[in-house]
Amino acid sequence: MxxxxxxxxxxxxxxxxxxxxxxxxxxxxxxxxxxxxxxxxxxxxxxxxxxxxxxxxxxxxxxxxxxxKLSIPEEDIRFDKKTIKTLEKKMGFGDSTHLAFNLIESEHFLIASTGRFSGKALAEMAERLWHGMAFQHMNFREDWGDKRKVIIVTTDEDVYGELGKWYANWLRNNITDENLAQQQSNRISTLWMRVAGTSIRLPEDEQEEFNAFETAKVFRISDGNDRSYKKVFGPFPTHGLAHMLISHQMGGVSNISPTGYFALTTGHAYFKEIQLADKSETSLLDAGKYGEEDEISSASGFKDGRSWAKTLRKLVRQGKVTPDLEKLLSFTSADLTPEQLVLMYSFAYYIESDSARVAAFAEMVTRIESSNQVPAPIEIAKIFGHETVEEFQAAWTEFVKSTSFK
Missing domain, CATH: 2.30.30.700 (SLA1 homology domain 1)
Known part of the structure; x- marks a missing residue:
């Protein structure tokens, strides 16, 4: 001891x-x-x-x-709404008065918003998802430390567009490799107005002033998706925050060998979105042109997530879709099919479907964090108590065919 x-x-x-x-x-x-x-x-x-x-x-x-007994820690936590506080100071980007964001603070997050958006439901949602990660993953709280994650929310299209222009220009001026700077800047210029959720790097001054992490999550609220932000566990922000938190625990996309990373983080995000919000409103953009953390808000997969289990169960029973671990780990968002997306969801659901599997999932995440790579299929199978990949796939397949998969 x-x-x-x-x-x-x-x-x-x-x-x-x-x-x-x-x-x-x-x-x-x-x-x-x-x-x-x-x-x-x-x-x-x-x-x-x-x-x-x-x-x-x-x-x-x-x-x-x-x-x-398996629990849903995000729902079980007794959240104290008094821990959410409005700050007098603002967070600004560049010289524009339009990019001066109001701030509310929770224990682990800063919500930076414009207009009349309160952000309290979003702050509570983020804290509940943070608790879920801390509940399951042994090193999460210690690794997080005392910093806060900034979540930027815009409710005005002009402000959102101006933020994108500022960020593209900031990348050009702050990345030393000129070719990479131009590539990243062009990507933002092309992508920005197509997405409802993405990530940006904060300037060092903002990081120091607010004791914030380097990257910030950005949500764009429009008439079509504003309801997701008015309650705790709205589908789209739940997905984005769940993806952000599991990626943080694994070490971040830039630090990890890409094989398997996309399938694990994306599957987990869809699982949490549907588990907590009962539907999905998230679609992904082609990583060949855009980034794997960029999301658009619309129906995806098989309708909106409510029919995913039923439809995939039928396809698997008919032999039209076969759960295959090695193939799943090779998925990227480039040319992703609805069947592949729902397979990722079913995989995440399976490995988080009972207490033993959740414990194994936590062990797998710890291995990824320490090794900077997703374990090989045979190692994943052994982590979950199977001697072979075929045994693991057979158990996963039976789970998908069962009524436990919802």
Whole structure:
């Protein structure tokens, strides 16, 4: 057993305590706070990340990872809306007064918006999704640290267009490789007005002033998709935030070998979108021309996500579509078919469909984070308890054929 260190322990409801591990006794973990107070907590009420910590560092039985009913931590957290605060300062880009954004702050995010957009539902959505990641992934909270992720929201087309022009010009002036600078700038100029969700790099001054991460998520709200932002777990922003968070945990697209990365992150984002919002409003743009993090807001796959399971189940039963792990890991957004997109969703659903698989999924993400590459198909199969890829695919296929796949 390694020497205990003070860490943050989290319950399913989101309550936290900073304490050192003392011992395990009859299904309870004894924790000691910095004030030397002993707290007894039932292991079953702890997050998966905490239970994984007990297995790795306190030699606990691995059964504590799987002998707990599967939960949806994003829904279970008791979120305190009072933690969302309006700031007096603004965030600006360039010299234009149109690009001075109002700010609201939550524990881990800054919502920068224009117009009368409140951003409180979006902030709560982001925090709930953040809790879901921290609940399942052992290193997520520590890796995140004390920085905030900036989420930029525009409700005015002229402001959104001006932001795109500023960013294209900023790229030209701040990337030292002239060819790459021109390529990136041209990409933004061509793409910007076609997407409803993308990412940008923040200038260093903004990063330092707001203690923010280098990249910011951008959402463009228009008449056609504004309802997604007026409630917690609107489909489109849920997808974009879920993708952003799983990518952050894996290390980011620029740091990881691309094979398999797109399928894992995109499948997870669609799974969370449909699990939490009950439908999908997200489509992807061709990565041959655009970026794999760029999204447009419209129906995709088989209709809007409600029919995905039923339609794919029928195709698999008829032998028209076959779940194939190696092929799935080779998918990109270039020429992506509806069948391939829904296969990615079914894969993510399968590997997050019970407590044992969620624990294995967390282990796989940890491996990706440490190795900067997605494991080979045989390694993925073994992580999920199968001796061969064929065994894994057979189990995945049976899941798709079953009524458990919804």
């Amino acid at each position: 390694q020497a205990a260190e003070v860490r943050v322990w989290t319950s399913a409801s989101g309550s936290t305590v900073k304490a050192k591990f003392q011992k395990l006794d009859k299904g309870e973990v004894h924790l000691v706070t910095p004030e030397n107070k002993v707290i007894k907590v039932k292991v079953a009420t702890l997050s998966l990340a905490d239970r994984a910590h007990l297995v790795d560092f306190a030699e606990a039985d691995k059964k504590i990872l799987t002998d707990v």
